[in-house]
Amino acid sequence: MGLFGRLVDDLVNTFVSILKGHQVTWRNLWRERVTLQYPNERPKLPERYRGLPGLHPELCIVCGACAKACPVQVINIQGRKIAGTRHRELVRYQLEAGRCMFCGLCEEACPTKPVKAIRLSNTFELAVADKSALVLEIPQLLEIWKSKPVEVPEEQYLAATPKKLAAQELAKQAEGEKPKAEGAEAAPRPKRVAAEGGPAGG
């Protein structure tokens, strides 16, 4: 191919290639949009979505597995024994959402059944005006927890909370019976769980 032939070939290539690109963009001009008008239209989140962690304080057995499993140590948990029983209740539960990386290890470590006390919700709008608002306390955490639907009916999962179990235990003690571990079996022993969740604190 001579110089002229090459020139013509180049010209043809250029023209046709540019026209082809335009054909693509023209086709796309008539296609449906793929974007979402976000605040007006909400994204449909999958069931496994990992958003802000929420906590149900009634369900928590204060085993500390979540705090130990957390790779970035954003969970600060304080509990106390309910006097005279083997059960514990929450005193304080702090989650520093600003440092949380939504890995979900806390949820995986949580031993409560049938619903986990700490669950990653579908909340993904995390912007706050003040950094201190990112430190979540129990009331906020409960709200977040409740924002995600639960398959089990409420009366069922709230049937065996540590407080109720403790009350039962105390009542039984008052009746003079030896505290049997009937209710405690519903809530597994914390020590074993902690070992499974990884001894982060150790």
Add this chain to the structure above:
Amino acid sequence: MNLPITLTGIVEGALAPLGLQGLTPLVVYLLDALIILLLLIMPVVTILIWLLRKMLGFIQRRLGPMRVGPFGVLQTIADAVKLFHKEDLFPANADRVVFALAPFLVFVPAVLVYVVIPFGQGDGFVTKDLSVGLVYLTAVTSISAIGIITAGWSSDNKWSLLGGLRSAAQLVSYELPMTLALLGPPLMAGTLSLSGIVAAQQSVWFVVPQALGFLIYFIAALAEIAHLPFDLPEAESELVAGYNVEYSGMRFGLFFLGEFANSFTICLVATVLFLGGWHLPFLGGLPLTSWQTGLATVATMALLGGGIWYLNWRRAGWTSATRWHWLGYVSAAILAAIVLVAGLVGFISVVITLVKTSLLVFVLMWLRGTLPRVRVDQLMSFGWKALVPLGLVNFLALAFQAATGIPTGWVLNLLFFVFVGWLLLFAWRKRWAYSAVS
């Protein structure tokens, strides 16, 4: 068409008691320029920017601006307000005077161009129909190069200096093929006045006998205004943003507006010089009443506007983001009414010109949505090795035709048409070595 009350009359009446009648033409010019700036350029540029973002969005399967006003029409105004609010920054070592001056050197010529452009038929639609209109056009557009290179230099930033130098080289190089291509229409029309050139296109638009010239002009003009395949002076991925890196606030806004005003200008000039200005296709030779022309134009406008509306509706649907859609229909109705009335009164030629221009603007946006950017040496070699020789051949053929009557120009363009036809018919099916790999 002349309005019953002329601007000149009003100004003269106002100045006469002061004994300053002599200044009337000057004041009329200034007022004319102001009116053009405020009533034409600003709204047109505003709408253009919206249109560009909308079209780009559609091409990319997005919606583009949707928040401010119906379908986001007022987005540009919101952006301008934001730009006005921004702090006007000066870099520490900048040459303050030059830095402050440069945006105006870019923006003012972009506006000055409109002085000679006939928007419609008759004296009322052109500020000053210079007998050397075409030369004026090229002269004024060449000024913006100074603004760009001084902007690049005065920012005291290496990237913007590089951008400024690039653009200076680019503007100077592409002025040559552009001017060569622009020589065609006046040669055929026998006048340099833009109104005269449009008038000469009554029977046949110059894009037919000057297809090659039109193509060269359009490509070179793209390079002149630094539009996408040639937007090297502000290649954001290479030079950050080129000459306007350091600009902020309304000074940046002026560059921005100037750029869009320029893209409107090149389309307008192409319309006036090659696409027959206010003449309608195939109807150029027919005597049409303003009614008929008006109806034809309304139909075109409805098609254009309806197209965009349809696209937007199809994508956005009836979400709450489009709850102001009725405002869109109202404004469309008002627009249609204006066009209808304009057709009756005689403004219709302006509307036709603008419709043609906006079709060309759409082509610009289409290009912008499709092409990558060329490299600086490729740009130069394309300009000097392809466009300049082609432009010279085209011009010589036409000049020979004008001097001797032998239709060399026609033959050349016939060949061009044959080439394009062959390209579309046969080469389209060719598979490329690089298309399917492995």
Add this chain to the structure above:
Amino acid sequence: MATETKQTSEPDGVLRLGGPGLAAEPTGDIHEIETDHLEVSMGPQHPSTHGVLRLKVKLDGEWVTEVQPEIGYLHRGVEKIAENRTYFQFLTITDRLDYVAAMACNAAYAVAVEKLAGLTVPPRAELCRVIVQELDRIASHLVSVGTYGLDLGATSPFIYAFRDRETILDLLEMVCGARLTYSYIRVGGVARDLPEGEWRTRFRQFLDEFPPMLDEQDTLLSENEIFLLRTRGVGVLPPEVAVNYGTSGPVLRGSGVAYDVRRSKPYGLYPQLDFNVVTRPTGDCLARYQVRVEEMRQSVKILRQCDQLLDEIPPGEVLAKGARGVKPAAGEAYASVESPRGEMGVYLISDGSNKPYRLKWRSPSFVNLSVLSAIGRGWKVADLVAIIGSIDPVFGDVDR
């Protein structure tokens, strides 16, 4: 593999490489008039550096005479963090390395720990791993190819690429709940089995719809003459230089060296799968781009096989026993996977505790980037942008 190189040390200490692109290298001394070289800093806040890369560039007009990458702006001390996390916990940190292809990071780490601790991964988990890794490879290559278009000034391919990537991210989100920081591939298996029902339908739909979309998007770039002008013959990396610098992934395969960890050091389910190692002989930017595009097609091929395997391998256990509290015996191990950017390797030393004694991350982006100062010289600024884009570094991966 070729080890002979054409490197020669010049008397002035400047390393010159013999490549077709470098033969035309301009230097300051060719001009009789003394000229200044312009030294500019490209980055760390430059729109085309794919992250926080800073390049010290010396320019002679538009020509690049010297380029030196400066890294470390994103350094987070990941290797040190590893020493303070249990083997299981550290996995969540690996998401932050190559954040464009976090599945590969998860996989590299998991494979290394499994080798160190002698864990056996359940077959279903292996299948899940391949699926998410290949999906993630496509997503990562889409980012690379899309932003490459953007580097060269084309905006639409970028948007189209991200549109398709969005589909993949949706799929991965359904699998593990996150779009970038998956933490899905765990030490000893995967976090959960793949969801059934809707996910499977959408997965198949994606496999059908993606290839034509890819072709269309590719038309915009590799069939466009301007794009070809910008990439063909630009930034040529000769195979011997590529090997000597230790590059891997598309950068190496673009130079014609058929090295792919999935084939060369097979792991997981890959030996059973049928796919080609894509190479291109030319070693220019276009070759690297094309390798990526073709690898996406190969990934689709792999995923189609996996779709069948999903029916053959029944759902079951997806995490090996004892993976959570894994405590490897004292020793060391190196394992690597083929990330979208190349060989991503993890070298682990255990002292017998539940935390790594030392972790070394061999990040492909870091190694690939080092070749930049060798091939970046002698081109124009615009070409430099094209070259960086074709190397496709991810800074989470480079700086660690």
Add this chain to the structure above:
Amino acid sequence: MSAHQLAFLVLGVLILVSALMVVTVRNLVHAALFLILCFAGVAGLYVLLQAEFLAVAQVLIYIGAITVLILFGIMLTRKITGGAQPPLASHWKAAGAGAGAFLLLLLYVAMTGQWQVSDQPPMDSTTTLGLALVTRYVLPFELASVVLLAALVGAVLLARDETR
């Protein structure tokens, strides 16, 4: 006072002041910008004289092309502000004498020359100009073209890169 006179006055002052600034200002870029202003003023004078084509050509060539090149050159040099040197060149006396002599010559020609003055502007100055260039002044026109061509070839030769 008519608009004409006012415009002439304004333009005259503009041209003189900017011309003075061009030679006195130390910053070379500023000098170039004043040069643009000066050229623009001259273009304005052409407009006043109804020589539209000349005015536009002045803008196109002097402002749009020549000063762009001057600026281009200046910006690539290092010392834009001129440093501590006195603004006057060392041979200012000789230069001044030359300029003075030229001024005298101009004055003499202006005073003694026969200037055709008519109230009617030429009907189409562009056509007249074009015809004059290709008929009566064809030789000087072609000579100038040859000189420019030679300069062009010379520039290419100078800028050519032997090694590339």
